[in-house]
Amino acid sequence: MKGSQFLEYIIPLIEVLKENGGSGTTSEIIDAVIDKMNIPDEEVEKTIASGASRIRNRIQWARLYLVKAGLMDSSQRGIWKLTEGGFEKDLNESDVYQLFTKVRDSYISDKKIKKESKSKVDEIDNTIVDDEIHSEYLLNILKKLSPKGFEILCKRLLTEIGIHDVVITGKPSDQGIDGTGIIKFNDVVGFNIIFQFKRYKDSVSPHHVRDFRGTMQGRADKGVIITTGRFTSEAKKEAVRDGVPTIELIDGDKLVSLFEKYELGLKPKTIYDVIPNFFDKYK
Incomplete structure (x- = not known):
């Protein structure tokens, strides 16, 4: 599949969530995706600079893009959940790439990043998802x-x-x-x-x-x-x-x-994600 390497995990992630009734904890869903894709332990053990698993990090990025596309709900920390739209959606590889470019371009526009910086957005294999930075820091x-x-x-x-x-x-x-x-x-x-x-x-x-x-x-x-x-x-x-x-x-x-x-050594804070699809009907 063309595009960033995490894209190959998007379809299996949606399938696993559907098989799981639409939601599950972070750990159980990531493990289920790894099992579904028959990824060997030695691949899962390979890490990025932070020490996080490269494979697990890619699945985290797949989830982030699905959240930004309105197909997953991030309202409950530690729980991965499909939205109603995510449950109804059946994506193929072409759909996944279109989703990726739409979310990426929206990000570039929001951050006022120049077009020549697109490659930096694509090169995320060694970058921890923002939502998970505290997790790696704590670990x-x-x-x-x-x-x-x-x-x-x-x-x-x-x-x-x-x-x-x-x-x-x-x-x-x-x-x-x-x-x-x-x-x-x-x-x-x-x-x-x-x-x-x-x-x-x-x-x-x-x-x-x-x-x-x-x-x-x-x-x-x-x-x-x-x-x-x-x-x-x-x-x-x-x-x-x-x-x-x-x-x-x-x-x-x-x-x-x-x-x-149990908020042990951690202080919670509220983060809002914009759901672009919600506003489409008002254009």
Whole structure:
């Protein structure tokens, strides 16, 4: 497909959203697009200068252009959602390129950029989407924390979420258990949960999930792995493998969304997106 490299993700993104009922969290929709396009882990792991995944960043750009075209709704942070027009639209490659040029030219006009600057707008492969700059900034901060500091911060987050009696236990003798807690259904019923915190830049592999599950046996009812990195596709499959206890996985994207939800170390602000299509009928 001609044009910027992120354009090839626009149609799969719309298809995934339709298959998902029209909406989903940032992380689950991006992961579903990657799975739909059969993109191998080694490609997903390639990064841009900021350290963000090149593939995931391209999908973020695809989403931004769909928002600017009025086909996706950006009103709810952390949720990717099709508009009514997006649900009804069936795009082909020609439509995608026309959408791209229309949004790009509108951007150039709005920013009063000269025509010769078009190439700079097209060359966005190494640029983070504006909406996601805070996410990358937060992740970089988390990755630079001391191991102990990251564990204490995770304890704070888990407490905010509503997990009771969170204790950091990370010691060499703990066999990979960094923390414990209790999820209470009511004043009487609850179950034990264990955590593993990985302040990773790279991906968590399936053997980490298997080893952690083995550690969980006889100690807890539920296990959660939290990482600033990502989980490989095989690690995700291992986490939900039939016949064994499920391990809950929280990757960097999900971690950021939790910090956003509980406004932990983040201050929200309102941003408005203009929907050009709305004004067409008044021309």
